[in-house]
Amino acid sequence: GENVEQHPSTLSVQEGDSAVIKCTYSDSASNYFPWYKQELGKRPQLIIDIRSNVGEKKDQRIAVTLNKTAKHFSLHITETQPEDSAVYFCAARFGNEKLTFGTGTRLTIIP
């Protein structure tokens, strides 16, 4: 089955700086890669997603890049703000099957 690895497990950045979280996946046929943000005690919320036929997607301060050859994808958050502090999860889906999640990155924005 699909295996997703996520790094780093914790990340602290100064407010205003950029944050980058990276994930790798095992199944080269995976074709959909969403990112979720989970605040303490809350539900995971979809923040951005990318399909395998696209190399990059941007939504305001958030961007995701995909390298199919290397089987990795990354989340980039620019001009970080305190409200960006949360746990971020990447995920991958092979075909029409289940989403497999990474182990999460705890992002802390230092004011």
Add this chain to the structure above:
Amino acid sequence: NAGVMQNPRHLVRRRGQEARLRCSPMKGHSHVYWYRQLPEEGLKFMVYLQKENIIDESGMPKERFSAEFPKEGPSILRIQQVVRGDSAAYFCASCRNRGHDEKLFFGSGTQLSVL
């Protein structure tokens, strides 16, 4: 659209009791997933259901756990004879169809505590 609704929000059970977790998907969604999350850990897939059909239960423990999504009513995750190790947050998620880029939306979860 009320979103994915889960109840109860918190459930306390003693060892050996049964736990029933309910999930109503978003309006228009016919596919439901259940995930388990332990503190400080990721989301572990348990089961994927379509109405009246289990599509993938590869993440479900073979004993004590079962899931259903009837034609009418919510999806139910049932845990029989609970043990302390079952304590976790159980999240339900739904999507509209079975497609590779279908977006998955999560409920607020049920926090199960086994005493």
